[in-house]
Amino acid sequence: MKPDILRPLLDLLFPRRCPGCGALAGRSGICAQCAPTLHPIAGPVCPRCGREHCRCDPSHPPAYDRLVGVYYYDQVERGIHTFKFDGRAGMALPYAQAMAAQLGRLLPGARYDWVVAVPMHPKKERARGYNQAALLAREIARTLRTPILFGALRQQQNSTQHFASSPAERLQRAEASIVPDRVDRLRRAAGKRILLVDDIATTGATLGRCASLLRAAGACEIDCITIALVRRARNEE
Numbered sequence: 001m002k003p004d005i006l007r008p009l010l011d012l013l014f015p016r017r018c019p020g021c022g023a024l025a026g027r028s029g030i031c032a033q034c035a036p037t038l039h040p041i042a043g044p045v046c047p048r049c050g051r052e053h054c055r056c057d058p059s060h061p062p063a064y065d066r067l068v069g070v071y072y073y074d075q076v077e078r079g080i081h082t083f084k085f086d087g088r089a090g091m092a093l094p095y096a097q098a099m100a101a102q103l104g105r106l107l108p109g110a111r112y113d114w115v116v117a118v119p120m121h122p123k124k125e126r127a128r129g130y131n132q133a134a135l136l137a138r139e140i141a142r143t144l145r146t147p148i149l150f151g152a153l154r155q156q157q158n159s160t161q162h163f164a165s166s167p168a169e170r171l172q173r174a175e176a177s178i179v180p181d182r183v184d185r186l187r188r189a190a191g192k193r194i195l196l197v198d199d200i201a202t203t204g205a206t207l208g209r210c211a212s213l214l215r216a217a218g219a220c221e222i223d224c225i226t227i228a229l230v231r232r233a234r235n236e237e
Helices: 003-013 073-085 089-106 122-128 132-144 167-177 183-189 205-216
Strands: 066-072 114-117 153-155 178-180 193-201 221-229
Touching (some): 073 221, 089 193, 089 221, 114 132, 167 178, 178 205
Parallel strands (some): 066 221, 114 193
Antiparallel strands (some): 153 178
């Protein structure tokens, strides 16, 4: 059956939720309150941080090649909170569709050999019920018809990145926390184009750490995609 025929049934079984606030939304997928202000990042954007009008230091490039975000975090904070902490795993599909569409807009023609999710500590994943990055990665992989690579990376420390942490503190936590998992899986990144997936990018420390491990394994190209980018303070630019 065609997706448009199934859409009314799917909407009944799995009501659409607004990416901005997490509230139930109509067929447009965006609630009336968020619709006037909820627009994807249009570009042109900095390839390093994904933001418009950035002031990145070109002398310290990250391990990944390009970073793309769909929205700024303040636009979708309530929606992402609902997705992550209120058991709304079904929001992964519309978010992933928006992420795939944003890749098409900002990186037209990009192709990947593997999709990789930022790992979550098993204890945290059990408590939450899912790793939101893995859900997003799975849906993006289906949309792009690209295989997903699990088991390459793992989070060995159950640490939480705080928005108030400095970039140096976030980098230190990421380097201590994220490590290679199964060597045979990580080796599959050699010579491949990787799409690295997470829900939010603040300073890029977590994505950078994951990318550095994939790069060390021989990945030739690494792009990152997130639902949201946190707007940077001047002292972080």
